[in-house]
Amino acid sequence: MYSKSLGASLKRQFAIISALIIREMTTRYGTKFGGYMWAVLDPVLFIGILTLVFSAIARLPPLGRSFVLFYATGYLAFYSYRSTADQIAKSIEANKALLNYPVVTPYDTIISRIILQLITLFAVNMLLFTCINLFSPIGSIDLEPVIIASILAISLGSGVGAANAVWFHMNTTYEHVWGIINRPAFMVSGVFFLPEEIPHPYREFLMWNPMIHVVGLFRTGFYPTYRAAYVDLTYVVGIAIFSVVFGFVLVWMFDARIREPK
């Protein structure tokens, strides 16, 4: 585009991103069954299965008395990361045809999906915790750690997703490998256990995984007595910022490649 004032270009950018969001809302999360339903059904089913299995083999969850709350707090924090990473990784490929419009850039497709994720995850969290509160009262929630943990999870997901949008485009083998090694990621992210229960050398290994910290932080908002002393906020914030910058720089560096066929 030719030179325009900053205000005018910001306004145009905003118009493009909101147009993409509206389009994605009406198509991907389309009108047919599925769509938006899966954004809710995925965590509902997963939390349901964890709750069923673990309430059958244990008398009490690792924290509090409610099984469903323990697994919901674990999985929703993890789901914020995982679903964002998946959605962003596919953002450019899914909107490829739109890149034929000179005004649409790969960044627009990424940013519109990040905003869409923020809206969707907020709705999913509100819905699920409201429902859980109905049959197993949660008590008071400290929103600050919950919001910080959610923002960290979404940032990590955005960075990993943006980087993968580039890597997946350049190498299909990597896409499969990533899928396989990432499948058990939730097992080492403290979704169904507390890091405090893990014996000595292994706990230190786990601490390298930023999602352990995010899940722990998320839980402190729901369990007033749980301190999660292992949470290293500086470490996670550092990793989150690094991953976002790294992912976005990668998209910028390979702008020419991602516009060409695989």
Add this chain to the structure above:
Amino acid sequence: MIRLEHMTKAFRHKGRLKFIAKDVSFTIQRGKSIGLLGRNGAGKSTLLKLMAGTIKPTSGRIIRRANVSFPLGFQGSFNPSLTGEQNVRFVARIYGTDTQGLVEYVQDFSELEEAYYMPVKTYSSGMKARLAFGVSMGIKFDYYLVDEITAVGDKNFKKKCRKVFTKRLKHSDIIMVSHSTETLLDYCSAGIVLEDGSLNFYENINDAVEIHSQNMALR
């Protein structure tokens, strides 16, 4: 104005580098319509996309001080599950034009009647093409990019398209790929010939057409 500065575009084909243009620099001033000529696979469509900015040069740069369109009649972006009207609305939004104005213009232009409010997947290819052409004509650009004008619709509709397009070209220019020399001579004043990885700019379209026919006569 569109300016190419030391632009090189190459891509890998079966392990070998294939050049479309090597270190070319020239400026296209407003008021000139350009025809792109070259044999099949010479890179005419790629050059068109480079000028649009939807693909990037390997090195060098392209400076655009103009509002460049998407390919005329482009329909690849239409989402099949959205209605014609919803798809038009999307294009209006990303181009920041008056949404309602464009929606009404295209409805009138495309003659789709009630099909305008039906999902695009129910359209025939002719209906899709009419919708796409309507969108292209409904937005004002400095440069219209044309990759082979394909005739759309029946005789009357074709007449209308030609009339509207000619009117648009009073204030806009065109960059066009076509195998038909008549069409190029009709619309363009200058020309670019692509041959074996070299790119030459000619101020006069007649020269470009002549060089191109010489190239074609050689093999």
